[in-house]
Amino acid sequence: MPTPDAILIGYTVLIVVVSFINLIPLDYWWIRIWDFPHLQLTVLAAAGLVAWGWFGNHYFNDWLVLVPIGLLATLCYQSWLIYPFTALAKKQVVRRTNSAPSDPDNTIRLLVSNVFQYNREYDKVLSLINQYEPDVVMLLETNQRWKNDMQSIESRYPHQVLHPLENTYGLLLYSKLPMTHHELRHLIQDDIPSVYIQFKLPSGIPIHFYGVHPMPPSPTEHYRSTERDAELVLVGREARKQSEPVIVAGDLNDVAWSHTTRLFQRISGLFDPRIGRGLFNTFHAKYPPLRWPLDHVFVSCHFQLQRIKRLPSVGSDHFPMFIELTYVPDAERPHIEKPQPEGNDLDEAQETVEEAK
Structure with missing residues (x-):
């Protein structure tokens, strides 16, 4: 031959x-x-x-x-x-048109960044916060030193859920929006936190927010993906029960096209603003040939998109993500069929949770 x-x-x-x-x-x-x-x-x-x-x-x-x-x-x-x-696909989340009147009382700006615990370039994170002025900032992989480094924004973000850890799964969340309820959760693993928060927009509209960072399957982290998958299933099932606006955001340690993430969408009924717009690869920031979309924001049908952007490097192995969303009342938005469970999705989801627990 x-x-x-x-x-x-x-x-x-x-x-x-x-x-x-x-x-x-x-x-x-x-x-x-x-x-x-x-x-x-x-x-x-x-x-x-x-x-x-x-x-x-x-x-x-x-x-x-x-x-x-x-x-x-x-x-x-x-x-x-x-x-x-790709731009060829139909968009899941409609962009708010330029002709629509601005509605700051119903708009939320969110910045999510896995900062990499051992990264010391906290000034770059502060610079992005100052530039984009998000209403909510969620920083992942944060330890006590990162909490100390972020003290300068605490006066501008008086509503906080701060849980620094030294195991690369710490979480710092800062908000200008008032919290009517918040929980620090450990849904599957005792050392892997997530948050559930009920924010209130200036208009009075409540938002159910889930911030997540499950452990990935890898030779250095966990030998299987079951725990990660189960956490996403639990969040998805709870999100689907909400009749009010929902946002799920974080480093899911999973890619947008995987079976697990597509199952999460069908279980939760949430939409992906990247569909029809681009990959928004956030990892690995330092190796361009090896990049994929690891950091996600999923939203309910109540929102229209103002902006979505992958932000410049902050010295981490992840790029930050910024998204600006506007709540639109039922009567003013077109009907959109939300994702539905298919085939044995519900059985698979239940089996995954049972195995993880």
């Missing part, structure tokens, strides 16, 4: 295996980790097709035809996963 063909066969087998291994319904980290690099695998599959066209011996009546078929199938699958996050 000619050397180029042998190389292409080995390359194709590798790309096909790592592209489809995530379809195996097992939660081990060495399987679930392949949920992440689908954008990179799309590029690699396309490169393989080009290489086959350039170097391969094109015997279409030979078993070597499986090379382009495998690469093409991979490219189609990866493109199907990524397509919703």
Whole structure:
């Protein structure tokens, strides 16, 4: 067999295996980790097709035809996963039109940033807060030193839930909006906190906010994804029961196109403002070829989008995310069918929670 063909066969087998291994319904980290690099695998599959066209011996009546078929199938699958996050897809969250009157009393601006606990460039975080003036700031991976570094904003953000930890799962939340209720929760793991807060907009409209940062499946964190998946299921089930506006935000340690995140959307009935707009890759900030959307904001049908933006680096391995949303009363917004559970979604969700607990 000619050397180029042998190389292409080995390359194709590798790309096909790592592209489809995530379809195996097992939660081990060495399987679930392949949920992440689908954008990179799309590029690699396309490169393989080009290489086959350039170097391969094109015997279409030979078993070597499986090379382009495998690469093409991979490219189609990866493109199907990524397509919703392109401008070609229909937007899930409608952008508020320029002709609509400004409604600051019904608008919330949110900045979410995994700052990386060992990062010392806190001045960059403060600079972004000063520049964008969010109503709510949620900082993840924050320890006591980060809490001390952020003291200068406490007077401007009098409503706070501060839970610094030294295990890279600390959480600091600052708000200009009053909190009518707040809870620090440990839904699945005793050392992994999340928050549930009821904010009140200046108009008096309540907002149910869930801030989350579950543990990822990885060789250095957890051998399986079940605990992460279960936390998202619990938040999603609770969010769906709310009749008032809902926002779920944080570092989900999962990508936007994974089975778990799509299950979360169907369970929660929430919308992803990135769909139809872009990937907004937030991790890894320091390695451009290895980036995927790890930090998320999901919203209920009550909101229209003013702005969504990935912000500049703050020295962390994550980029911060900024989003500005406006609550629109029922009578003023078009009816949008929210995501619904499919097939065995509810059974799968219940089994995941039971296994995690």
